[in-house]
Amino acid sequence: MEAYKVEFIKFLEDAGVLKFGDFTAKSGRKIPYFINAGDIKTGDQIAKLGEFYARAYMEKVGNKRTVLYGPAYKGISIAVSSAVALSKQGLDVPFFFNRKEAKDHGEGGVFVGYVPKAGEEVVIVEDVITAGTAIRESMAILSNLEGVKVVATFIMVDRKEKGKTDKGAMEEVRDEFGFPVYSVVDVYDIIEYLEMDEKNAENVQRIRNYLAINGAK
DSSP states (O other): OOHHHHHHHHHHHHHOEEEEEEEOOTTTEEEEEEEEEEHHHHHHHHHHHHHHHHHHHHTTSSSSOOOHHHTTTTTHHHHHHHHHHHHHTTTTOOOEEEEEEEOOTOEEEEEEEEEOOOTOOEEOOOSEEESSSSHHHHHHHHHSTTTTTEEEEEEEEEEBBBBBHHHHHHHHHHHHHHHHHEEEHHHHHHHHHHHTGGHHHHHHHHHHHHHHBBBOO
């Protein structure tokens, strides 16, 4: 496994973003591990996370200006930190996020930050995809922006789970909306990382058992 993947997974674990136990995903599935960007709590941590997203962005999109969209609430800090990290690499990209409830006073509207114009391209930055539910919610919100095209989504971890069919959730999103979903690491990278220490054997087995039922075919 590449060194940066080991570094990223260790970062997630040390920051409390990656946890093991019994959890319920947004999709309603009972899962043996959980990835929560909401547990990023310090300036150093969010800056580091943004650097990983910026690295992934430059590898997949290149030195190309798009608009970053961070879905409320966890995607907000990811979009901001990613934009800052990209700016340090010489690429100044605008960002925006949504309000959970539209504001009916002041400037009003459902979006905060830069609002993309017709012809501009948007990249969604999220923490994780399980069954694709959150991405579909984002696409419903972004559909209000006429002439704006979503060209990619970036997430921390590809859980390699099936979506509404036996296909992977990321593959379903690509087929449904026509853009790729990129991840820094996937669940099999996490398993490989855990297997470096035999004390993680129980967590490894629980994740494998879960994927045997919910993993994409």
